[in-house]
Amino acid sequence: MNDGSDDADSRDRLPLRTDLTPIVEAVAAADADAFVTVGDRFDDDLRYLTRFSGPDRAYALVIVPADDAGGRAVCCAPSLFREQAEREFVASARSRSADDGGFHDGVAREVRTERVGNHAGERAAAVIRDLLGGEDSEPTLLVPPSIPHDAAVYLERAGNALASTNAVARARARKTDAEIDRLRRVQCAAVAGMARAETMLAESEVVEVESVEDTDTERRPALRWEGAPLTTERLRRAVNATLADRGVRDAGDTAIGAGPSAADLHYVGDDPIRPGETVLIDISPRGPDGYRGDLTRTFVVDGDGGWERRAYLAVESAREAALAEIEPGVPTKTVHGEAAAELAAYGFDPNAGEGEAGFTHGAGHGVGVSLHESPSLSGAGELRPGHVVTVEPGVYDPDVGGVRLGDLVVVTEDGYEVLAEYPFGIVPNERE
Amino acid sequence: MNDGSDDADSRDRLPLRTDLTPIVEAVAAADADAFVTVGDRFDDDLRYLTRFSGPDRAYALVIVPADDAGGRAVCCAPSLFREQAEREFVASARSRSADDGGFHDGVAREVRTERVGNHAGERAAAVIRDLLGGEDSEPTLLVPPSIPHDAAVYLERAGNALASTNAVARARARKTDAEIDRLRRVQCAAVAGMARAETMLAESEVVEVESVEDTDTERRPALRWEGAPLTTERLRRAVNATLADRGVRDAGDTAIGAGPSAADLHYVGDDPIRPGETVLIDISPRGPDGYRGDLTRTFVVDGDGGWERRAYLAVESAREAALAEIEPGVPTKTVHGEAAAELAAYGFDPNAGEGEAGFTHGAGHGVGVSLHESPSLSGAGELRPGHVVTVEPGVYDPDVGGVRLGDLVVVTEDGYEVLAEYPFGIVPNERE
Known part of the structure; x- marks a missing residue:
């Protein structure tokens, strides 16, 4: 029997990356402008999408498709977590060697820790305004159904229309x-x-x-x-x-x-x-x-x-x-x-x-x-x-x-x- | 130094009960009709209010004040969790001995596991209709701000108006x-x-x-x-x-x-x-x-x-x-x-x-x-x-x-x- 003694060790593993392509495609398929989710470290959708083990208070992820393919993903984290978010969300998604199978979903990841309002929903709304450049008078955002209600209200008040998506649950079902x-x-x-x-x-x-x-x-x-x-x-x-x-x-x-x-x-x-x-x-x-x-x-x-x-x-x-x-x-x-x-x-x-x-x-x-x-x-x-x-x-x-x-x-x-x-x-x- | 060897033991402890009076009073003070929250086992407000360690999917708690004082509290749990919810939410709140300090908040607790729709928000809406007896054309419900958005939408579609409350966070701050x-x-x-x-x-x-x-x-x-x-x-x-x-x-x-x-x-x-x-x-x-x-x-x-x-x-x-x-x-x-x-x-x-x-x-x-x-x-x-x-x-x-x-x-x-x-x-x- 395998005693598993080193099996939880973090070295010598296949790199764990999340291909955000299905989310980008879901936004395009729904004729929406962005994907947004808000949650804390206990939100497994966020854990899957970001690989960030996160704070025990709400933070946000915004994904905006690019015109051609790929897109931009912004993790709005509390400033005390910048280093951890950079390591887990950004650095871990980079191709580290030829063994990686050349992983590249064309989505540029970044962490932002600016305080724009007190709620992660307000910060997400500010990032959306910035990324979309105000081109759309009422952008449509795809959100998971159980996003916190206060975050949804902040996003709506900022002039966004929300539509729910099960793209994350679908992406999670089949494992790499x-x-x-x-x-x-x-x-x-x-x-x-x-x-x-x-x-x-x-x-x-x-x-x-x-x-x-x-x-x-x-x-x-x-x-x-x-x-x-x-x-x-x-x-x-x-x-x-x-x-x-x-x-x-x-x-x-x-x-x-x-x-x-x-x-x-x-x-x-x-x-x-x-x-x-x-x-x-x-x-x-x-x-x-x-x-x-x-x-x-x-x-x-x-x-x-x-x-x-x-x-x-x-x-x-x-x-x-x-x-x-x-x-x-x-x-x-x-x-x-x-x-x-x-x-x-x-x-x-x-x-x-x-x-x-x-x-x-x-x-x-x-x-x-x-x-x-x-x-x-x-x-x-x-x-x-x-x-x-x-x-x-x-x-x-x-x-x-x-x-x-x-x-x-x-x-x-x-x-x-x-x-x-x-x-x-x-x-x-x-x-x- | 205390080695703590038996400190996490569950016997011989002060009984852990939650006095729901502050929630009942918050409903009355806001001239609302009920308090509702929805969440899973990772929702600490629900853990505090119910003492139910809960499932990893959404369940609901509804609290309706009585005309005089006290009220009724209904935990809508998945049927596989009935026994656990009865034990943790209902039985644990009963006075077990004279040592209990006569704990009694006048709130009658019960567990319901009927499937009314697929979502905990739908079940909560059905319980509210039942408990309020349709007396009010548009009941006002107090909810914690971060209740899941889909639950909030189910409650609103069922004819309820939502207002957010921080009564739970306030009640939690001072410990018994x-x-x-x-x-x-x-x-x-x-x-x-x-x-x-x-x-x-x-x-x-x-x-x-x-x-x-x-x-x-x-x-x-x-x-x-x-x-x-x-x-x-x-x-x-x-x-x-x-x-x-x-x-x-x-x-x-x-x-x-x-x-x-x-x-x-x-x-x-x-x-x-x-x-x-x-x-x-x-x-x-x-x-x-x-x-x-x-x-x-x-x-x-x-x-x-x-x-x-x-x-x-x-x-x-x-x-x-x-x-x-x-x-x-x-x-x-x-x-x-x-x-x-x-x-x-x-x-x-x-x-x-x-x-x-x-x-x-x-x-x-x-x-x-x-x-x-x-x-x-x-x-x-x-x-x-x-x-x-x-x-x-x-x-x-x-x-x-x-x-x-x-x-x-x-x-x-x-x-x-x-x-x-x-x-x-x-x-x-x-x-x-």
Whole structure:
């Protein structure tokens, strides 16, 4: 197994650049004058377009096409961030060597930090006036739909008409080789985190401990590891420390449930872990360039072969059925449908509602700078080369537990490739 | 020193509740009909108002005042998040024991997961129609200024008039005892992270290594720790693993620079660490309830007592001058001004611009569920009891390095208290 120890390292990587051509083309196709977006460091569209990891307050990006081709892109950053913005937005987009594949989208990038008003929307409006030279009495600006309302109002008051565009979401869905490299490196760190958790489960011993149920105190078996009770919180801290050691962050998305809490898709509480229960571990870190990973496995220590083993077999089988469909041109819904049909064949409700027993979610989702992005395997559309999606069927019973197995796969020209493999098996093994 | 090992634990804490009374009162004061906001898990206003850690797609909160007092608050969540929203938004706001201080803001909370349209703005509009019972032909809704534009458009198209409010930002600025408890616990984890970094610096040895400057290869001294070169990235990984062990996340905000990169306020690159250079370590984790910490120290291994020692003395002195001003009623600008005057007395430019040598930023900022929130020590306003701010003067020289010393303090009735103390000293010591 790849231990991923250097995978989040920033050296010797394919350069990560964003080709702004699709945005320039969207402006031209809509007969608009410019593209504008405003947001903070948590805005993944901005992160994708600029590669600027940004401030936690609003900043703006303006893109204006040139008459012939290419154009100009201006990042309006707070002055305290000039150096960082120059490095991440401007310098990183320059061709550094012949190995770069001669990247050049013809868009000249610059950073401006002048204070023109107090709001990023006002600064964007000033840049638009400057770049368009006042040729148009009411310029039309393409904006992502969820741009902040105050920014939209500033732009409108400055005499611009707004039209919404999904060009950025479309551009993000198909990944370049450099993006796939980043996703794979982050997924390698998730693999290391999973190996830590699985090893701790394998090393645990079963002991009888005092347990209070309602008002009765009884002795119940529970797991113990290195001299203390093993809980979901203790496992999560160990996973997250392993991720940090690998240079990625857990991003608050390490969800670990045991028994009934394994049926809660986003459980982050602290439960004792008991033998016979499903322990569901979902690790979705974020790497230094913003790209995500997503890996899920489920284990049972000292299981008795009941519900959880049947569920595990069903989910393994659903996973294989889903993967068998993945290739360019296949409707995304087909992948979800195959997983659901397989779970139904094992007797699980493939359309369970919230709080019901069965398969309660979609079979997978796109992953990039956002943990959830296009395409969704339960939504409309077709798979294309460069799509990166999770394949993660699962079945749950709120009274018992949950089993989910999830991997990250990239759609290739003729099928798919799993990014950073992790072994399967309901019984935990030492993996480190 | 408090090692903070259990400080991020979720048990035995003051219950964390949000008193929605100020929002209800703002609606009444503006003669409006409801308050609405829309955002995702990264929206800190929503996190504060709901305590719901939320999905990474848009959800909505609607608050409608009752005729007498109190009101109703509806969280429109995706159905996959019903259980989590019920737990975090509804159950956590219930009074659990007599120790709670009888918390009751008279606002009845509920979660709705019906799909009414595809957008959280549409769902919010439907809830408003339902709660207001169509009594008003064009209800007025208070919204935070940066609500997503598409949500605002949905609300307007549904016949509502929007007016912006800063009631949430105002409510967030003054912290309750439970919030101060959370901030202190997270700051204790930052203390543990700093102790790890300082100890590694103290344990390092100075060795001569090959160094390439332009085209010349020469041997230059650098730090080595446990058999390998000590770099800013290696220190950062160790700090972040320590934070994860304590149950908090680094949130991508551990900035460590060495030498010239210490002058870059948000440096996250990988530099070798050399003797005589300033090593600036800024740790700003986020705890499980969303609250932040912020701790900064600067060290020099084998310094020669030049620029960096003068800078350290100046910054220590500026820190003391700033702290001496902190009490209720003092204008925030006074605190910044005192720090700046002290730095000027040591010969540093107190108003340095970007890329210049001197004091380039404000003396501090409010910290809560956001790392930067009200009040700013360089903005307008007065200190009030319950304000939690950083005090973090610093001086920089882009060619040499930077020194910053930063702590988190709460304004009390008659002064201030430092949340989780950490020792000072330019020479690193073993702290673990």
